[in-house]
Amino acid sequence: MANLADHRVYSCNNCWNPIAFKDDILSKSFIASSGQAYMFRNATNLKIGDKFEKQLLIGHFTIAGIYYGKSGQVLGWKYIRAHDQRQAYKEGNYITIIIIIIIMYYKYVLQDKSTLFDWNWNCFLGLNQILGID
Template sequence: MTIHTDPSATYRCKNCQNPVAFRAELLSKNYLAKTGRAFMFSHARNIVLGPKQERSLMTGVYTIAGIFCSNCGEELGWKYLQAYEARQKFKEGKFIIETAKIAKDYY
């Protein structure tokens, strides 16, 4: 079995294969979203932000925006715009992408 730890591995939209994040940008695998497991990334690309909204999540209240694939429009997760609790401020500007919505490519 080969374990791939290449920082250039790409996460792509499962629906259309549009690249949305790199392995080197993966910060955490310990998040939950609508469809189950989700990853936190420092950056995301080829996405479109939805409207701002206040959302009460398991760890507090946040201002977030949904993120959508810029190619096919698939909802992928969300971006944290503002955290109201001091201990959650590290999430601001980060992206949560649902694992059910992405596939990983290795180069």
């Protein structure tokens, strides 16, 4: 059995379905009204809500809520448009509140010309941070 790759995956804390890979993290320094949040360049298994205008601490934006596609749980928002060009790098990216996602380790294994996926649940992201697991 050959281990081809190990990836950290950020997943829904209700059903463990993947939302994003560690490689998609752009920043870990965002703050939402309910706590710390991460910015991802790509996300999956999401539904994007209606667009609306929002004044945030750092400027005015057009954003859309993002919801986990299966449960409808609110995960955060997607930046649609920054009204200040200095904030334009955020456009198209996703902000996910970290207390509602978990880290899982995804093992991609090739065995007998079949692809096997092995999901190993680690723990809630908040506990990972307390323990210093990045």
